[in-house]
Amino acid sequence: MEADKLQKYCGISRNIEESSVNIHPIQRGGVLTSEAKKVLLSFGDGYSMCDYCFEASITKVKKPPVVDFIQDLAKFLDIDEVRPTAGARHAKRVIMEAIAEPGDTVVIDSLAHYTTYISCEAAKLNVKEVPHSGYPEFVLNVEDYATKIEEVEDSTGKLPVLVVLTHVDYNYGNLSDAKRVAEIAHKYGIPFLLNGAYTIGIMPVSGRDLGADFIVASGHKSMSASAPIGLLGATSEWAERVFERSKIKGDWSGRTFGAKEYHILGCPPVFGPSLATLMASFPKVVERIKHWDEELEKACYFSDNMQKIEGIKQLGKKPKEHTLIHFESPSFHEIAQHHKRKGFFLYDALKKKKIMGVHPGLSKSFKVNVFNLSWEQIKYVVESFQEIAELYGITVH
């Protein structure tokens, strides 16, 4: 390898947060707090949380107070036991591996993130989807969980091993009734996994109130933490299974690893910026979910005013119950057909106004997330979209 060609890797940089209003659909909840930024440098090194590890587990470290933090995370999720993982997807994978056998079936919502599907695939499980209502609202009929559970039993002779609900989905930002899904799952004696990647750290969620047996959360998606870090929460009933301690024994050496929880591969290797930023952001995260009402007010304002642009229509449930918003925009798409930059015209026009996060090239439909933007920013973004529309001769009502 030629040394001079490698130098470009040192020069990577990014200043989107500092220079723009970022409305990227998957980024808003992961933007670091100022407190998190402060700890980034001091905990940047690989094993920087492990200086005082006395019990062979990052979750037991007292300095910094990880051991207390893990307890507080459990209180925050309102579930008995919590472990950090390398992301929500790893948490889902662990649950499936721990409680299912190859060939078993998992009932999932058809709005689920792709990682729910491929976690099942990796664990050699079949999926049975609960349908949604389709265009334009894409609403999950949670009562269908019962139907689907019974269909699985009828066709395989065995109940599904797990019921999964994506609390808020990644595509339309629809909030589903988790409590009702839990009731249905429990009626059949099936454990219920709530995927809170888009809700935990953003809005109030109580595992206990909702009846979740498992919760997964994402630090980098919704808890203002550096990637990758997720959370796996379990009730005490299930914790023994998913956090089962290692029993393997070296046949020659006799070595054993009884302190290690083997499904999560022992210490989740989050012992640098991931865990440090999750901790440092936590007090603000605990505080911010109390103001969810105002976030929704801003989301509704944003959606309503975007829809004053001719042809712009919000997809998903109305009024908004989450800050992730999907719009279809045939009027923008019409412009793109005749523009020399095609669909990129929208990205270009927004960039000129220092608004980043709409996927470059998209004009037919696009997603944004307005979480944690100020009213001033919300208004600025809406007005900018309206100005761009007018510039291209689209009526704004």
Next chain:
Amino acid sequence: MEADKLQKYCGISRNIEESSVNIHPIQRGGVLTSEAKKVLLSFGDGYSMCDYCFEASITKVKKPPVVDFIQDLAKFLDIDEVRPTAGARHAKRVIMEAIAEPGDTVVIDSLAHYTTYISCEAAKLNVKEVPHSGYPEFVLNVEDYATKIEEVEDSTGKLPVLVVLTHVDYNYGNLSDAKRVAEIAHKYGIPFLLNGAYTIGIMPVSGRDLGADFIVASGHKSMSASAPIGLLGATSEWAERVFERSKIKGDWSGRTFGAKEYHILGCPPVFGPSLATLMASFPKVVERIKHWDEELEKACYFSDNMQKIEGIKQLGKKPKEHTLIHFESPSFHEIAQHHKRKGFFLYDALKKKKIMGVHPGLSKSFKVNVFNLSWEQIKYVVESFQEIAELYGITVH
């Protein structure tokens, strides 16, 4: 949760690298380069590498140039295909899941890291250990791989599915002859996994020269990256299996995810500081392995001079072939018996001299890593140990 009790999480701090000479056995190779520290802040956010993702894969991102970087990592490991993972442990787990069936057997070295064992356990595989020579050198007899492979075949009627060697082990820092293990494995037609967590990024390693079918590496252990990030390398022969694309299909929606490699759960969620620091440190990492001879010279100097202290004996192979060094220290242990701080006296004494990394409380034996310390630092640490010994009446020859 009471807000005032949470404030402690914002106040976590660490300044070991700045204020001390750090000789922590697992930390030296993960200490960030100055280039990595520079990118930490700008890529601190959750999805900061994903601003310009057009192909639903972090490995295809062109800005910053991840797509080129992945190619360069493959050249660096000298293997056909490489993917980032959430750590070496996840890479091992993925390989085992992808190529083995529950009940299969894996032949591993008895010096392997615990994550090798529990990766097997998670995949429901049996382990067969290759013995080591025991005290004081703990040398693996690599020829025993053949014996163990045959023992597995004799007792189970089936050859092992995988042969694993820990290139340099975590306990004694012994380097084993990977090329010979590869030859043995291949004689039986078994793929060979080289665990380079302690070698790749530290010393020159060529997957091709050593005959590795799979390589795992650790960014936070040996490539000056923030945790967690690892690498999974595979030859083209095996890449299709471990990086197999998703085939699962939603039974109602018909959704498919053909761009996603399901064993690694799609995009490895390393899209923040982990990948950014791995990239920024890479040019220096490529350079530093060229100076491995001098690192070994320093390690030998360190070991020789430590052993001038009465009772101190280096364990593992001599002369050192790695910078991780394990000492037994009965003379220090003797002091600890009568000291009011017990074994902590050694940690205290070193701390007073601004030397960190010896496990607090240990005096009977301890591990250090002197990788990337300057000669001045090496000499300072040795002299400090000698001074501490003399202070407690231990002869220094």
